[in-house]
Amino acid sequence: MPSLADFLVSHFPFQLPVHYTSYVPGKTPLSTTPPVMTTLISYLVVMFGIQAVMKNHKPQKLTTIFRAHNLILTSGSFILLALVVEEIFPIYWKNGLFHALCSEEAWTPRLEFYYMINYYFKYIELTDTVFLALQKKPLQSLLFHHPATALFCFSQLNGKNSMSWIVITVNLAVHVVLYYYSYATAGGARFWWKKYLIPMQIVQFIIDLFVAYFGTYSHYAFTYYQGILPSLGNCSVPESTAFIGCGLLTSYLGLVIYETYNPPAKKGNNSANGKANRNMHKNDLAGP
Secondary structure, eight states, X not given: OOOHHHHHHHTOSSOOOHHHHSXXXXXXXXXXXXXXXXXXXXXXXXXXXXHHHHTTSOOOOOHHHHHHHHHHHHHHHHHHHHHHHHHHHHHHHHHOHHHHHHOGGGSOHHHHHHHHHHHXXXXXXXXXXXXXXXXXXXXXXXXXXXXXXXXXXHHHHHHTOTTHHHHHHHHHHHHHHHHHHHHHHXXXXXXXXGGGHHHHHHHHHHHHHXXXXXXXXXXXXXXXXXXXXXXXXXXXXXXXXXXXXXXXXXXXXXXXXHHHHSOOOOTTOOXXXXXXXXXXXXXXXXXX
């Protein structure tokens, strides 16, 4: 039975250059610091500009394009999730979880290509906040979260972090749900499980943090403290990459927890409005 990856490759209309299927710093788009920082700083300038312009305008109704955006991202996230799982599961099944997390063999050419696609998804996801700004909804930590996530993926690609697949698969699974939720509710649908969206995101960050800190600990215990600290072996992750990952993932969890219990206030806020604001904030988190 052919794999999903083989099926997609066989039906792809043309062959991509090597630097589009393998991560080649300097040749692969957005693979060096200057263009990445230029892109993300430009994004922030544009976002603050949109917010300034929208102060004197009514919220825009962008239902059709907003739904199309979310449908593309939920579908793309699902396909990419299936491809990553298809590639990593045989490694896990044959050698166990620690090997799948920490061995250099867990960084395969196909996974690298999938990680590149996931990385470029993060730039597409920057438009989430464009929609929110045009609708005059609060952006809150999204102006930090979205660029930081692009930087996170950039750092992990450059460091060839073998543990990337677990963070990416959990994130893709969450995004399948969140982008579908945004797509459906923009069309008028309502779901009883809405209240579980924020806890789902918190669980995601806890899983990510556990894996990131486990891998970092394993590397340091094996490399610098053999015979002193227990470890299952070395984890294939550069130290700078590990620190960046742990720092950003910790900040994500902190921001989600903080904003869950500190929703944005509105003018004329009272206890009833406070409850409404908290519900609105949940919807914003559950969307982009």
